[in-house]
Amino acid sequence: MAITTLNIPIERAEVSKIEQVDFDNLSFGSVFTDHMLVCDYKDGQWEPPKIIPYQAISLEPSAKIFHYGQSIFEGMKAYKDSEGQVWLFRPLDNFKRLNISANRMAIPELPEEYFMEGLKTLVKLDAQWIPQKEGSSLYVRPFVFASGKGFHASPADEYKFLICLAPSGSYFSGKVKVLIEEKYSRAANGGVGYAKAGGNYAGQFYPTQLAIRKGYNQVIWTDDHAHEFIEEAGAMNIFVRIGDTLITAPTSDRILDGITRKSVLDIARDEGIPVEVRKISVSEVVEAAKNGSLKEMFGAGTAAVISPIAGFGFKEVDYELPEIEDSYASRLKKRITDIQFNRSEDKFGWRYKV
Amino acid sequence: MAITTLNIPIERAEVSKIEQVDFDNLSFGSVFTDHMLVCDYKDGQWEPPKIIPYQAISLEPSAKIFHYGQSIFEGMKAYKDSEGQVWLFRPLDNFKRLNISANRMAIPELPEEYFMEGLKTLVKLDAQWIPQKEGSSLYVRPFVFASGKGFHASPADEYKFLICLAPSGSYFSGKVKVLIEEKYSRAANGGVGYAKAGGNYAGQFYPTQLAIRKGYNQVIWTDDHAHEFIEEAGAMNIFVRIGDTLITAPTSDRILDGITRKSVLDIARDEGIPVEVRKISVSEVVEAAKNGSLKEMFGAGTAAVISPIAGFGFKEVDYELPEIEDSYASRLKKRITDIQFNRSEDKFGWRYKV
Numbered sequence: 001m002a003i004t005t006l007n008i009p010i011e012r013a014e015v016s017k018i019e020q021v022d023f024d025n026l027s028f029g030s031v032f033t034d035h036m037l038v039c040d041y042k043d044g045q046w047e048p049p050k051i052i053p054y055q056a057i058s059l060e061p062s063a064k065i066f067h068y069g070q071s072i073f074e075g076m077k078a079y080k081d082s083e084g085q086v087w088l089f090r091p092l093d094n095f096k097r098l099n100i101s102a103n104r105m106a107i108p109e110l111p112e113e114y115f116m117e118g119l120k121t122l123v124k125l126d127a128q129w130i131p132q133k134e135g136s137s138l139y140v141r142p143f144v145f146a147s148g149k150g151f152h153a154s155p156a157d158e159y160k161f162l163i164c165l166a167p168s169g170s171y172f173s174g175k176v177k178v179l180i181e182e183k184y185s186r187a188a189n190g191g192v193g194y195a196k197a198g199g200n201y202a203g204q205f206y207p208t209q210l211a212i213r214k215g216y217n218q219v220i221w222t223d224d225h226a227h228e229f230i231e232e233a234g235a236m237n238i239f240v241r242i243g244d245t246l247i248t249a250p251t252s253d254r255i256l257d258g259i260t261r262k263s264v265l266d267i268a269r270d271e272g273i274p275v276e277v278r279k280i281s282v283s284e285v286v287e288a289a290k291n292g293s294l295k296e297m298f299g300a301g302t303a304a305v306i307s308p309i310a311g312f313g314f315k316e317v318d319y320e321l322p323e324i325e326d327s328y329a330s331r332l333k334k335r336i337t338d339i340q341f342n343r344s345e346d347k348f349g350w351r352y353k354v
Numbered sequence: 355m356a357i358t359t360l361n362i363p364i365e366r367a368e369v370s371k372i373e374q375v376d377f378d379n380l381s382f383g384s385v386f387t388d389h390m391l392v393c394d395y396k397d398g399q400w401e402p403p404k405i406i407p408y409q410a411i412s413l414e415p416s417a418k419i420f421h422y423g424q425s426i427f428e429g430m431k432a433y434k435d436s437e438g439q440v441w442l443f444r445p446l447d448n449f450k451r452l453n454i455s456a457n458r459m460a461i462p463e464l465p466e467e468y469f470m471e472g473l474k475t476l477v478k479l480d481a482q483w484i485p486q487k488e489g490s491s492l493y494v495r496p497f498v499f500a501s502g503k504g505f506h507a508s509p510a511d512e513y514k515f516l517i518c519l520a521p522s523g524s525y526f527s528g529k530v531k532v533l534i535e536e537k538y539s540r541a542a543n544g545g546v547g548y549a550k551a552g553g554n555y556a557g558q559f560y561p562t563q564l565a566i567r568k569g570y571n572q573v574i575w576t577d578d579h580a581h582e583f584i585e586e587a588g589a590m591n592i593f594v595r596i597g598d599t600l601i602t603a604p605t606s607d608r609i610l611d612g613i614t615r616k617s618v619l620d621i622a623r624d625e626g627i628p629v630e631v632r633k634i635s636v637s638e639v640v641e642a643a644k645n646g647s648l649k650e651m652f653g654a655g656t657a658a659v660i661s662p663i664a665g666f667g668f669k670e671v672d673y674e675l676p677e678i679e680d681s682y683a684s685r686l687k688k689r690i691t692d693i694q695f696n697r698s699e700d701k702f703g704w705r706y707k708v
Contacts, residue, residue, distance in 0.1 A: 027506075028504075028505065029505025029506050030416075030503070030504045030505075032415070032416060036415060054415070055415075056413060056414055057412070057413055057415055058411070058412050058413075059410060059413065060410055061390060061408070061409075061410075061411055061516055061518050062383070062384075062386060062495075062518060065419060065552075066419065066425060066427075066497055066499050067427055067495070067497060067552060067555070068552050068556050068559075069423040069425060069551065069553035069557075070552075070556040071420060071423060071556070073420075103560065104557075104560055105556050105557070105559065105560065106556070139505060141416075141421070141505055145420050146556075149384070150383050150384045151383025151384075151429075151493060151495055151522075152382050152384070152525075153555050153558075153588065153657075155559045155563070164415050164416060166416070166505055181544075183544055184544040184545070185543055185544035186542070186545070187542055187545075188539040188540070188541055188542035188543075188545060188578035189539055189542075189578040190537055190539035190578055191538070191539045191542060191557060191578065192557040197423065197557070198421060198422050198423025198424075198552075198553060198556075199423035199552060199556060201422035201423060201424075201507050202423040202424040202459050202500075202546075202551065202552075202553060203423075203458075203459070203545060203551070203553065205422075205459065205508065206457065206459065206460045208508075209509070224545065224578065225543065227544075235507050303507075
């Protein structure tokens with residue numbers, strides 16, 4: 001591990017808000033810790049980050065974030081083990097993906113040291129906010145947006161990088177039902193679907209609302225050309241188990257390269273589960289549901305962890321998935337959360353001590 | 355015209371900044387007038403708008419605009435005629451389109467009165483900021499963004515609608531050269547390309563930067579499936595003149611329904627110009643450039659007005675367009691700007707007195 005050379009200045013909050021928080025009844029991402037990291041891009045470079053009390057941001061009305069959606073983010077979690085030690089999960093992968101997103105959105109790349117040391121210093125400072133209740137976690141949200149001024153439709157000359165922390169309950173409550181989309185799309189070939197860019201999420205809200213009104217929780221996106229192949233679910237990548245084989249779509253310029261997704265693939269292979277990374281047609285899934293070979297579907301993502309899917313809708317027909325013993329979803333979820341919470345050996349080297 | 359029943363409260367700026375502005379050297383959208391309109395959506399409804407001094411906005415770091423790109427906007431211009439009277443151009447069409455965008459981005463629709471009366475009151479108040487120099491104008495930017503808090507990837511519960519005004523010079527300086535895109539895409543079928551949504555613009559920045567480095571000003575987007583057909587240019591719709599026929603692509607869920615675009619179509623028909631609204635293949639344009647039947651290409655948009663295209667690049671080959679007498683671009687630009695500046699009869703009823 002590199003020696004920490006960066007000393008991040010900390011302005012402490014005068015009073016902590018922690019006593020006001022009901023840690024037994026946390027929703028997802030709606031209360032925030034006492035501090036945040038801020039880092040400004042000005043005059044062609046990122047200035048050193050600092051930690052300040054969590055507070056409002058002041059921006060010009062012409063700041064490009066309001067007009068042209070130039071923003072990217074990451075999602076991570078911080079875990080506390082039974083000894084009180086704090087861990088992150090593959091944070092360098094989040095850092096690398098943030099810069100992949102930055103490139104596609106014409107945002108200047110962040111220096112690794114600012115991200116990693118900023119993250120560690122902030123999480124350490126607010127470590128007492130990490131929830132201890134099973135299923136709860138400290139959600140970590142690094143994000144970058146265009147703060148530079150002007151109505152010209154071109155990249156901003158100033159940006160802000162922040163990290164905020166939110167003690168959170170589960171992303172989904174109850175069983176997850178999904179709708180396989182036939183009309184709307186999330187991403188174009190040659191577009192920005194692989195980037196964790198703000199606009200990718202806003203575009204999903206309306207079709208998702210339509211699905212929610214029909215009784216589903218999420219949309220499973222399909223290709224925009226013929227809605228023939230399953231892509232991802234916006235907040236999570238999708239896995240399908242047909243017979244004993246676990247299948248997920250390959251990443252592409254339309255699909256987010258999920259960190260939970262690739263961890264699930266590695267663990268599944270390690271468990272001896274037959275794994276296929278290939279295009280999954282909707283008709284194959286429907287057929288498998290009809291003939292009984294569709295054993296499981298689940299979503300994988302940082303916020304969603306591993307979320308079993310109880311059923312899906314397609315062309316006005318609902319398909320229920322069976323409840324099975326020894327599901328891949330539970331096995332894989334146990335393996336991954338045991339690594340995250342330092343309850344098991346970390347043979348892949350994913351755990352990162354804060 | 356409807357009787358104004360809405361009285362918009364005005365808090366005047368103590369000191370005007372107008373003396374500091376060099377009206378002879380305006381760039382596009384980089385200085386702003388003394389006032390702005392603000393209107394908040396809270397508790398399930400839009401509160402009445404008010405006008406306040408142009409000032410910074412304060413937002414929570416978890417405001418959804420920073421994370422999920424939930425934002426829409428419009429672009430308009432205010433014109434002053436030789437008598438000093440102030441005009442807008444088809445503003446109700448901007449209002450209607452704003453709500454079309456709002457629906458797609460899961461943003462609550464704005465009441466017409468708030469938009470129209472707010473717009474008129476603000477433009478009247480800052481009318482002395484309308485530049486008088488030919489080619490300059492007062493650019494009007496209505497926009498709506500998600501100000502509600504929280505990291506859950508779902509629509510916000512609070513929004514802000516603002517109108518800001520920017521005295522502006524031309525959007526393009528000099529000749530416009532465009533690159534026909536072969537790799538990247540702007541919009542998906544079933545996506546948000548037809549909405550004036552922030553994220554649609556950020557996604558264009560990187561490919562446009564690549565094009566600028568090669569010596570072009572803008573990208574002409576093509577379909578994301580095979581890059582076979584010309585769609586639009588992001589900041590403007592595209593018109594092609596082959597022989598004497600003026601051709602533009604039909605609007606779709608991937609293409610913005612431009613107000614300048616549809617005005618150009620109406621004027622062209624009125625001028626007796628043969629007009630076709632149909633798919634335009636890239637190969638047809640390249641073929642026409644090669645055999646000399648490609649007479650003109652131009653972009654049409656509020657910011658760009660009508661911008662003649664001097665040449666285009668495709669597959670590493672540059673095609674120059676001829677300089678022609680009595681170009682459609684100049685005829686149509688004169689007709690449309692004469693209507694906008696109240697220099698001619700307004701047979702279509704497009705002018706709107708402020």
